[in-house]
Amino acid sequence: MLRIEFAYWLLAAFLAAAAWINLRERRLAAAAFWAVLALLFGGGTGVLAADAAGNPLPARIAGVGVLLLALLAPRMRRVQVEEVSPEMRLSSAMRLGHRLFLPALLIPGVTVLVAVLGGYMVVDGHRLFAVNQMTLTGLALASLLAVFAALRLTHAPALAAVREGRRLLDTLGWAALLPLVLAALGGVFTQSGVGQDIAHGVGLLIPVDSRLACVLAYGLGMVVFTVIMGNAFAAFPVITAGIGLPLLIELHGASPAIVGALGMLCGYCGTLLTPMAANFNIVPVALLELDSPYAVIRAQWPTALLLLVFNLVLMSALAFR
Amino acid sequence: MNYWPLLGVVVVIAGFVRRDNPVLVVVVAGVVSGLAAGFSVPDLLGLLGTSFVSNRALLLYALTLPAIGVLERAGLREHAARWIGSLRGLTLARLLASYLLLRQVLSMLGLTNVAGQAQTVRPLLAPMSEATVELRGPPLGDADRQRVRAMAAATDNIGLFFGEDVFLALGAVLLIQGFYATHGIVLAPLAIALWALPTAIAAFLIHALRVLLFERALNRRRAVVAAAEAAHAED
Numbered sequence: 001m002l003r004i005e006f007a008y009w010l011l012a013a014f015l016a017a018a019a020w021i022n023l024r025e026r027r028l029a030a031a032a033f034w035a036v037l038a039l040l041f042g043g044g045t046g047v048l049a050a051d052a053a054g055n056p057l058p059a060r061i062a063g064v065g066v067l068l069l070a071l072l073a074p075r076m077r078r079v080q081v082e083e084v085s086p087e088m089r090l091s092s093a094m095r096l097g098h099r100l101f102l103p104a105l106l107i108p109g110v111t112v113l114v115a116v117l118g119g120y121m122v123v124d125g126h127r128l129f130a131v132n133q134m135t136l137t138g139l140a141l142a143s144l145l146a147v148f149a150a151l152r153l154t155h156a157p158a159l160a161a162v163r164e165g166r167r168l169l170d171t172l173g174w175a176a177l178l179p180l181v182l183a184a185l186g187g188v189f190t191q192s193g194v195g196q197d198i199a200h201g202v203g204l205l206i207p208v209d210s211r212l213a214c215v216l217a218y219g220l221g222m223v224v225f226t227v228i229m230g231n232a233f234a235a236f237p238v239i240t241a242g243i244g245l246p247l248l249i250e251l252h253g254a255s256p257a258i259v260g261a262l263g264m265l266c267g268y269c270g271t272l273l274t275p276m277a278a279n280f281n282i283v284p285v286a287l288l289e290l291d292s293p294y295a296v297i298r299a300q301w302p303t304a305l306l307l308l309v310f311n312l313v314l315m316s317a318l319a320f321r
Numbered sequence: 322m323n324y325w326p327l328l329g330v331v332v333v334i335a336g337f338v339r340r341d342n343p344v345l346v347v348v349v350a351g352v353v354s355g356l357a358a359g360f361s362v363p364d365l366l367g368l369l370g371t372s373f374v375s376n377r378a379l380l381l382y383a384l385t386l387p388a389i390g391v392l393e394r395a396g397l398r399e400h401a402a403r404w405i406g407s408l409r410g411l412t413l414a415r416l417l418a419s420y421l422l423l424r425q426v427l428s429m430l431g432l433t434n435v436a437g438q439a440q441t442v443r444p445l446l447a448p449m450s451e452a453t454v455e456l457r458g459p460p461l462g463d464a465d466r467q468r469v470r471a472m473a474a475a476t477d478n479i480g481l482f483f484g485e486d487v488f489l490a491l492g493a494v495l496l497i498q499g500f501y502a503t504h505g506i507v508l509a510p511l512a513i514a515l516w517a518l519p520t521a522i523a524a525f526l527i528h529a530l531r532v533l534l535f536e537r538a539l540n541r542r543r544a545v546v547a548a549a550e551a552a553h554a555e556d
Binding site: 007008010015037040041044048056058062063066067069070083084086088090091092093096097100101103105108115140143144146147149153154156163165167169174176177180181182183185186188191192193194197198228229232233234236237241245257258260262264271276279280283285287291292295296298302303306310311314 | 324327343365370375376379380382390479486500506510519523527
């Protein structure tokens with residue numbers, strides 16, 4: 001049976017390869033960063049299993065690994081990794097044409113296929129894909145198939161997959177990890193009671209008997225917290241545990257799927273408004289050589305506010321049926 | 322009620338204002354909140370470790386990088402550029418609305434890294450946006466040029482955000498599903514993704530309309546300037 005662990009191990013191997021290449025190029029901070037991450041991915045399943053079995057030591061070592069990543073991240077320098085010459089790429093593009101899109105489209109295609117049909121794939125009475133993890137296992141399988149298709153189409157040597165993958169990984173640098181650490185921060189915030197603090201504060205401020213007041217508190221809470229954190233992923237667990245779950249879902253019986261989806265989208269409206277979302281709102285200012293650091297936010301705030309109103313209206317109209 | 326864990330939020334704000342490395346800021350914020358909540362150091366390390374490891378699905382997208390890298394090596398970006406460049410008869414509103422739609426659909430399919438501020442906006446969308454305006458009039462002034470570029474960047478962001486969370490295997494839907502699962506509510510990813518669809522459609526309609534109004538205002542402003550210059554030339 002294909003389990004999600006295989007995908008994590010595959011990713012750990014890729015991260016280890018990236019660490020090795022960086023080590024040979026004497027980029028020590030990057031090498032150490034990817035190596036620690038490779039260990040965390042390779043051992044992740046074991047850490048969770050040991051923790052569930054009552055042995056806290058592996059989880060504590062993983063925690064030290066996270067601290068190491070945080071200390072290494074500021075030392076990673078973004079360098080331009082060497083690429084094939086533009087002339088070669090252009091001539092290859094003219095030769096291959098639209099066929100270049102095919103392996104790229106295999107990734108979403110196979111992922112969706114496994115997500116929808118994976119449950120029916122049975123070999124010798126065993127399910128081919130573990131239930132619950134079908135979409136992610138599908139994504140991993142799709143990525144693997146796409147690599148083979150791309151290598152076959154372009155007649156590139158197999159090692160090119162590792163080299164080119166590492167080039168993109170190093171272009172992302174520590175930013176690749178930001179969604180993950182922000183989600184982890186959400187977990188720590190939840191355990192530390194930050195959500196309850198905020199919910200307690202909000203509970204004192206709003207009339208919790210009113211559905212509308214709760215919808216507004218949740219939606220606007222997502223926006224404000226996203227503006228502060230620069231990322232809706234960090235806001236979601238905190239605000240949903242603090243306001244969405246106790247007030248909307250438990251007290252007023254709202255649908256969790258609708259509250260979750262639209263709450264996240266309220267957060268996305270906040271992302272469009274904040275300089276804290278640097279890679280979306282500040283990086284393009286530099287890339288496009290604009291004078292004002294707020295030029296991009298100025299171009300997108302009306303869309304963000306109109307969509308926020310849309311989301312709030314939709315949530316009040318649909319979530320309580 | 323212990324309000325000290327909120328110090329973590331203060332750390333996040335201060336760190337971003339000081340422009341420290343975001344990964345460092347976020348981890349320090351977690352440590353501060355945990356200590357303020359009364360966790361012992363070993364317990365806090367354990368909590369950091371398990372929180373990180375349980376969220377590791379969020380990095381699975383990195384598995385797509387080798388395939389995309391190989392295709393880029395073979396000219397994927399160059400081919401996309403030439404293909405889009407061959408489409409004629411574009412106005413600014415049509416260009417940006419088409420890009421918005423394409424970006425949303427690609428993000429819905431999980432192809433979020435196909436486009437982006439660095440990959441497509443700077444090399445393709447911004448210059449093409451300027452070109453569509455200058456095709457029908459004099460060169461852009463500096464202020465208007467900046468506005469056009471900023472609108473191109475905004476269009477990319479909006480297309481990405483309001484497409485990606487309809488995709489099943491990407492961060493947003495999985496984060497929502499994972500959050501509910503830890504609180505004892507089991508949901509299928511599809512049930513969550515479907516409720517993002519109306520907002521994705523609304524985002525397209527609202528932003529496409531805004532781009533159209535933006536182009537009209539821009540053309541009106543440029544016509545006034547052109548008329549004033551013509552009158553000035555007659556004196």
